[in-house]
Amino acid sequence: MNHVFAVRIGPVGFRVGSDWRAPIDTLADLYRDYPAPEDGIPDFSVRLFARRPWRRVLRPQVMIGGDYTIPDAAPLPLSLGLLAAEMGMNLQMALAQRRYLLLHASCIERDGRAILMTGESGAGKSTLAALMMARGWRLMGDEFALVEPETGLIYSFPRLVSLKNQSVGVVGEALRGARFGPWQRDTPKGDIRHLVPDGASIAAMAEPARAAAILFPAYGHAPDRREVAPGECFVRLTQASTNYVALGERGFDTLTRLVRDVPATAIDYPDAATACAMVEEFAA
Amino acid sequence: MSGVLLARTMRNPAQIATLDAAGWTALIGAARAEQMLGNLAHRLEGLAMPAAAARILADARASAGQGRIAALWEAEMARRALAPLGVPVVLLKGTAFVAAGLSAGAGRSIGDLDILVPHAVLDVVEHALLAAGWEWVKPDPYDDAYYRRWMHELPPLIHRSRDRMIDVHHTILPRTARPTPDAALLIADAMPLGNGLSVLSREDMLVHAAAHLFADGDLAGGLRNLWDIHCLLDEWDAPGFREHVSTRARHHGLGEAIARAMRLSDALYGAGAKLTAADRWFVRRVTGRDGWGVQRRKASEQAFYLRGHLLRMPPPMLARHLWTKWRKGYRPIG
Known part of the structure; x- marks a missing residue:
């Protein structure tokens, strides 16, 4: 590939190769405070390439490839190159990560206590995680929480935080001076902007934490909280995991231990300030 | 080319001592692309290497260990569905390797379940599988008709709750291909595993691997198929064994395929071999x-895509x- 960028996010090394310079320059800038892959050997490779040679220049379209791919993925315009790279990295994790049980959840940490927040797209996982970071929590990740089967510890995966539509403004207000990537307009999920996690979250990204609470936030309701029994929590987390089935018995044991040891709560919230105050109650 | 690096490393694992970070990255990338990362991991187990590579x-x-469990479970599910029929069921390819405990199964990735049954019982096997939760994958009537008329297997079926495919073969090459293997003999000489399932005889297992590689298809996944062949030859190595295999292959009309399989697997993974000019194209x-x-x-x-199709069917049919x-x-x- 003509242009290459390599980075370590939490315990996972990536290299991204591209036919174009622009996405690589953007990645290198946004991830400039992150380390390189351990021993220079990435866990996964992502490729951004043109399906036909003329698509490099003529209405350039980015195909997302890599070690693991899904068939018939639609290309993106080059202006969404950053989004393509992020999707490619997420795809490798979702399809092929086998060292950790992967939960589709955002995660924050303070005093060694990690709080997992999971739910459907639109529940506010990423926004809440970013807002809690603004309140001094460590951001462990906005997309995947990594549970180590041997220990049950949560490992951090603090990639760029993908914020959508109005939440970009809300988080921008709360985090003055934060660094953002270029607007990624008119994506299938609306307008997206990527937020760089703060220095403390990046610096501590190799440190695992013990899970203290599992939250199922839901936006657009009067404030309410309800305990989620381990059985329900288990079923919801199997649905939130991309590799639960592939891990077989290890996945079952890991998830069983997690839902037995960690209390789970569904929280309904009408606005961001209320949500943050509710999450804060799980701090101790 | 990192395909060459992968073959070289499988042949001589000690040479990883010379790899730098870029070399490791290329090796792992090629192994993933060839679906041989599990094979490579077994081959290099215990050797000194950078921590990231070891992880x-x-x-x-x-x-691969989990894949093995899932493959054996899938074979067991098929056994239960077909046991009442009292027909012979022969496991093929990766599932056969792990079920028989062969070195070719070490770390091998296994996708679909491939089984061989007598042509005469295809209908009852198909109905028993449909009754046990398998469903058609190919909704296209042309594809369906094509499989039934010309292929060596039923159109693929997928299990609705386990999401795993099964390929039900009645022989080992498409009917349109020029060689016509002796399917009845494949089944008659199969080795029972003691649980109602069996695997092909040693010789036929090699003949099938060679048929799959050279007489059918475009050689995608060729490095892994040749590794299978290398492991099988190595496992049963004994005076006269290769001659038995060759004689058997000729009986099935696959003498040339097995000879080429032996040359190429020796060249890539074994002690070397004298290659023909055509062989070198296969290596490339x-x-x-x-x-x-x-x-x-x-x-x-x-x-090779075109070659694969020409082997499968006569030119006018191919054009159509x-x-x-x-x-x-x-x-x-x-």
């Missing part, structure tokens, strides 16, 4: 991956077939 390979071993084809795991020798890939598929929007490579 990736340990994950691959764990993953199977080792054409770059450091990103991408197939670089496009012309060779296209040529490709035209039909093209109209339906199918594009082979690119």
Whole structure:
């Protein structure tokens, strides 16, 4: 590939190769405070390439490839190159990560206590995680929480935080001076902007934490909280995991231990300030 | 080409001592692209290497271990569905390797379940599988009719709750191919595993691997198939064994395929072999991956795609077939 960028996010090394310079320059800038892959050997490779040679220049379209791919993925315009790279990295994790049980959840940490927040797209996982970071929590990740089967510890995966539509403004207000990537307009999920996690979250990204609470936030309701029994929590987390089935018995044991040891709560919230105050109650 | 690096490393694991970070990255990328990361991980187990590489390979071993469990379970599910019929059921390819405890199964990735049953019982087998929760994958009537009329297997079925495919074979080459293997003998000489299932005899297992590689298809996955063949030859190595295999292959009309399989697996993974000019084209084809795991020798890939189809069917039929598929929007490579 003509242009290459390599980075370590939490315990996972990536290299991204591209036919174009622009996405690589953007990645290198946004991830400039992150380390390189351990021993220079990435866990996964992502490729951004043109399906036909003329698509490099003529209405350039980015195909997302890599070690693991899904068939018939639609290309993106080059202006969404950053989004393509992020999707490619997420795809490798979702399809092929086998060292950790992967939960589709955002995660924050303070005093060694990690709080997992999971739910459907639109529940506010990423926004809440970013807002809690603004309140001094460590951001462990906005997309995947990594549970180590041997220990049950949560490992951090603090990639760029993908914020959508109005939440970009809300988080921008709360985090003055934060660094953002270029607007990624008119994506299938609306307008997206990527937020760089703060220095403390990046610096501590190799440190695992013990899970203290599992939250199922839901936006657009009067404030309410309800305990989620381990059985329900288990079923919801199997649905939130991309590799639960592939891990077989290890996945079952890991998830069983997690839902037995960690209390789970569904929280309904009408606005961001209320949500943050509710999450804060799980701090101790 | 990192396909060459992968073959060289499988032949001589000690040479990893010379790899730098870029070399490891290319090796792992090629192994993933060829679906051989599990094989590589087993081959390199216990050797000194950078921590990052050791971790990736340990994950691959764990993953292959889980894949083995899932493959054996799938075979057991098929056994239960078919046991009441009292017909012979022969496991093929990867599932056969792990069920029989062969070295070719160590770390091997296993996708579909492949079984062989007598042609006469295809209908009852199909109905028993449908009754046990398997469903059709190919809704296209042309594809369905094509499979039933010309192929060596039923159209693929997928299990609705386990999401795993089964390929039910009645012989080991398409009916349109020129050689006609002796399917009755394949089944008659199969080795029972003691649980109602069996695997092909040693000789036939090799003949099938060679048939799959050279007499059918475009050699995609060739490096892994040749590794299978290398492991099988190595496992049963004894005076006269190769001659038995060759005699058997000739009986099935696959003498040339097995001879080429032996030459290429010896050249890539064994003590070496004298290659013909044509053999070298095959080597180029199977080792054409770059450091990103991408197939670089496009012309060779296209040529072997066409060759694979020419072996499968006579030219007028091929022209008709490709035209039909093209109209339906199918594009082979690119």
